[in-house]
Amino acid sequence: MEERKESKHKKNSQQKPSLSNKQLLLKYSGLAFQMLVAIGMALFLGYKVDQWVGLGFPLFIIIFSLLALALLLWQIIKDTNKPNEEN
Template sequence: MALFRKGPGRNEDENSLSKYAYYSGLGFQMIAIIGVFTFIGYKVDQNSDNEKPVFTAILSLVGVCISLYSVIKSVRKQ
């Protein structure tokens, strides 16, 4: 297996695995941010007497914008 290789190629495998883990973490971070903002919007809509889920829509879009900003900032730092 490539994970247990010894020699000159080992550093490249560790580097690619490290990048994979980093970018996977960014994806989970995006999901968490969007989920938290959507949940907050949902709870606000439950407590208010709106016919349409306005706060859910607005806060989910805010969550998308914040998560994109966070990912772009992290990728540019890399």
């Protein structure tokens, strides 16, 4: 009986500590802010390139915004699949 308690205690002490709720909130709010900035920059850059090229169709706005969304999705998947680490 004593061995079971000791082995459970050893297993619990060997596990890495998980992130607290505040740290998770900061992590994901930072990720949301990155998303807003990246999409805003992609839209602005696409708008300026469309003005410079003089197309009647907003081609670069569409291209840059879709590219930003794809990169952001990759970033989100990469960040959320990481094991929780204590910094």
